[in-house]
Amino acid sequence: MIELLTQLGEKTRDSFTKLGRSSFFLMQIMAGTMDVLRRPALLSKQLYSVGVLSFFLISISGLFVGMVLGLQGYYILSNFGADEALGVMVATSLVRELGPVVGALLFAGRAGSALTAEIGLMKATEQLSGMEMMAIDPIKRIITPRFLAGIISLPLLTALFSSIGVLGGHLVGVEMLGVDEGSYWSQMQAALDVYDDILNGIIKSFVFGFVILWIALFEGYDAIPTSEGVSRATTRTVVNSAFAILGLDFILTALMFGDI
């Protein structure tokens, strides 16, 4: 009984110290922002590995998600003779929910895990301590550029995902199933608002990018410097990011669209 309590206490203390370390880590990242902005070459390199390399995954996924939405939406809406509203359905679900959430999940799997593994390995091979020996701050040199690159990339990738998804819905709904093209676009334009829908979706993706990058970089930086430790940290990045994205999505949706 006492043992159980001791374990519980230990777990609690562990999670609190981890939270403390990660918050401190986040502040260190933020403190390095100005130094990175003075050296945009570092940022550009990370934008390549975080953003450009996720480009194809996101575009192809967006296309297929949009096409499936077009197909399923058409089957259901045509039951009610409302297949003109297909554009509204596809665009609303993509812009409000699927774009930010699925985009962020894919991004966590594609870029987040890679970042954790990269930084974990840097730590395991003592590259980070090597930098410190040379009086180079590894957080400013390694971590902050990746953090900023991720925060810039994810909203852009989300916008791409949603846009390609709408075009995919158009491809299936209008070109293949014969929904009227004019009503596809005009009903969509009438129903969606720049601030209420699109800006909120982009804000969501900013928040998700922030959280994914924070988790991924911290797990890598905090990993036990062995091959097993790095593999566990990579798994934790994907699992924790997924939880964080889905949980935050509910909270953000309730704040933005609902009257809870």
Add this chain to the structure above:
Amino acid sequence: MGNTVKQDTLVGLFVAIGIGALFFMAMKISNISGISDHESYTISAAFENSGGLKVKSPVVVGGVRVGRVVAISLDQKKFQSIVKMKIDAQYNQFPEDTSASIFTAGLLGEQYVSLEPGGMDDLLSDNSIIEITQSALVLEEIIGQFLFKDKNTETTKKE
């Protein structure tokens, strides 16, 4: 060196496409170019019943969208619904005896305010109030009247 240039080009392309997608969303998906907030004037109209009219519902004249509803409130003295509308500044030639009605687009579509220009020489200006209004058609009321009427005829037949 060549490698960095190639990377920079791809990064530039990525950012450009991303921003392009943002523009596509703003212009094509949500039509930002519709009615903008700047350069408009406000008029209001008092309806007996504004039905399912909502904030942001369109205001049309002869089928052309000229503005949108910005506020709906209740006049506590007359118990009327006061609908405030923002009209785009380029449409400023409406006579003072313009009348406002609430119509429904299609049988179950969204409700909108339709303005019918009158014939007076004075023009509507900022903060004008439209006097002649026609309330929204509430479907339940019509159905209720219809059913009630039907029952009446049935009972008279029995007698």
